[in-house]
Amino acid sequence: MAIVLMLLAVLMVGCGKTDPVAEKASGYIDSRACESCHAQIANTYRETGMARAFHKIGEDEVPGGAFVHDKSGRKYEFLKRDGKVFLRRDEVGGGNVLEKEIQYVLGSGNHARSFIHRSEQGRLIEMPVNWYPEKGGIVAMSPGYDRADHMDMRRAIGYQCAFCHNGYPKQAGTSLFDDPVFEGELPEGIDCQRCHGPGREHAASMGRGKIFNPKKVSAERKMEVCMQCHLETTSYSLPNSIVKFERGIFSYDPREALGDFITHFDHAKGTGHEEKFEIAGSAYRLRQSKCFRLSDEKLTCTTCHNPHQKTTVAAIDAACSSCHSAVVGSAKHVAKAECASCHMPKRRTEDVVHVAVTDHKIQKPVVGKDWMAAREERHEVMGGGSYQGEVVRYYPREGDGDLYPALAQVMHQSNLKAGVVRLEAALQKEQPKHPAYYLQMAQALHASGEAAKALPYYTKALELDPKYLPALRSLGASQVRAGNLAAAKVTLEKATSLYPKDALSWLELARANRGEEAAKAARKAIAAEPELVEAHKMLGMILMETGDRAGAEAAFVAALREQPDEAEVRANLGNLLAGKGDLAGAEKQYLAAIRYAPGMRAGRFNFAVFLAGQKRFAEAVPHALEVVKMAPKDLEALDLLGNLYMAGRDFRSAAGQYRAALAVNPAYGRALLGLGTALGAMNDFAGARKYLSLAANGLDAGVRAEAAELLGSLPR
Secondary structure (H helix, E strand, O other): OHHHHHHHHHHHHOOOOOOOOOHHHHHOOOHHHHOOOOHHHHHHHOOOOOOOOEEEOOHHHOOOOEEEEOOOOEEEEEEEEOOEEEEEEEEOOOOOOEEEEEOEEEOOOOOOEEEEEEOOOOOEEEEEEEEEOHHHOEEEEOOOOOOOOOOHHHEEOOHHHHHOOEOOOOEOOOOOOOOOOEOOOOOOEOOOHHHHOOOHHHHHOOOOOOOOOHHHOOHHHHHHHHHHHHOOOOOOOOOOEEEOOOOOOOOOOOOOOHHHOEEEEEEOOOOOOOOOOOOOOHHHHHOOOHHHHHOOOOOOHHHOOOOOOOOOHHHHHHHHHHHHOOOOOOOOOOOOOOHHHHHOOEEEOOOOOOOEEEOOOOOOOOOOOOOOOOOOOOOOOOOOOOOOOOEEEEEOOOOOOOHHHHHHHHOOOOOHHHHHHHHHHHHHHHOOOOHHHHHHHHHHHHHOOOHHHOHHHHHHHHHHOOOOHHHHHHHHHHHHHOOOHHHHHHHHHHHHHHOOOOHHHHHHHHHHOOHHHHHHHHHHHHHHOOOOHHHHHHHHHHHHHOOOHHHHHHHHHHHHHHOOOOHHHHHHHHHHHHHOOOHHHHHHHHHHHHHHOOOOHHHHHHHHHHHHHOOOHHHHHHHHHHHHHHOOOOHHHHHHHHHHHHHOOOHHHHHHHHHHHHHHOOOOHHHHHHHHHHHHHOOOHHHHHHHHHHHHOOOOHHHHHHHHHHHHHOOO
């Protein structure tokens, strides 16, 4: 009786899985209900990596000491305070201190632990440093972070990432394109129902109701249960898979074919990616094995792995011996256990360089290859993938029609030009009823430089669903970029009225407005997503334009607290500090701007002007020279460099810069004035009179007055 009461209590808790796209989700429960009948399995399962894939942080998981990341110049330290764990970040040398609480760990610790902050808005933010078991335990940068311009404490965990580390959480969004906000209590780790399906009926009937058992289905279907998480063709931009737009992101049920939920894609053959080795590609590599192919694909993950308990060497050896008993121990083979150590060696992965995992491509030993050699992290170009080529269907081998293969070409811009043509044809042929298809087409046209052709696709998306937020937001942003601010305001005001917590819509509305209305929208964006550094930047720029210098300074400081390497913010903050007389503070910001973005004109130019204002002309010259190298026809920079040479009494070099400016624009008054002055200083009075006369008759009143005065002082 006590067990029944406990079971009913647990059933009333529920696991919080809600997905309006899939009503069958109501059959999910809190998986603790399974333990009353399956205690032994529950106990052994707790020790598996899947069970510990996401959990609340424990005292023994907090690294000690501080970690300095040289490339970004930032220092990180884990702190314990009042029973909570925090990660503190500041810059080497001090500045921009930020602390965020760590509530969760993503990863079992077998290969890594990522530390997760849950924001007040419900976002899961990955911290920039991980713990890795390598060398007995090290702290190093999170995957993708070993670069000067990493995202620091701002990278949000998306729904697809949560899909493979959690049971099904309650979430605000239901599709791939929704803002990843998580509500209520989060389930910890993968639970029983991810492999066995909804358990409410089974638990309520004390085991008499149906429950899905992967053992009783075909090898292909059994393998698909594992492949829902363990089939990742690549973690780099491609895309590696697309969840069907009509499906909720957490709606997969192991009782159905995987292809009904998601389609996987791969690099085209012959593009140099056949032997890629990445952290989540175990099923991908296994499917390349001769053993897998010759088994008529009946070899599955569970041939070696019992998902209910930790895998042992003996279990793997037994699985190998079931087919290769005549080989193991023969004269032609080393009589040694641990088959995997030779035929499935551990290798360092390409995408997570501090992690080594078993290579599931079963093959002959490769002699002389150091699989554990250190790797440098490979980064893609910001804003687009590095792969340029056809994206091919991987799994299932056929189905879906033309839509998803066409979408795969454009979603990460891997095969954009050909993909736009294919997607347009597929849309005309299949006439899908979900707005996301048309939104993807509109965005692909924008990316390919054909923004004018995108409007009908935005219109079609909003005809199918007038409240479809991604289309409203993207259309509004498109209208802002096109300068159609009146239309943008209408679109974005609708988006923000329907979705007042959508930070990106508020940000675009700020761009569509001016003055106080723009500032109001930017503040709304910040309230909805405090980590959105672009909103802090936008607010700072708006307040600078309206003359609120103190408010602008506060906004820029907030932006740098979230993202210290924002060079443009540094340069603007330098201007503000210089304007109020904080010269030391201004110089620090200018130098930081140049360090983070050596090729940014504003940082170099403004710093050169700043140094000139302090009569530090020789120090200013190299920065002005860099601007001229970047843009040889930059009139302001040429004039500035000429003026700096003049101040240093290098009149010949000054004249050269003024002449370079006049070659760009013969009527440029500042250069005419400067050249006349330089020639006069070199006693070429005829030349001086010529150029000063031209300046005195130019359009710039200030230049005219100055030139006239100098003309009057020339010797007759």
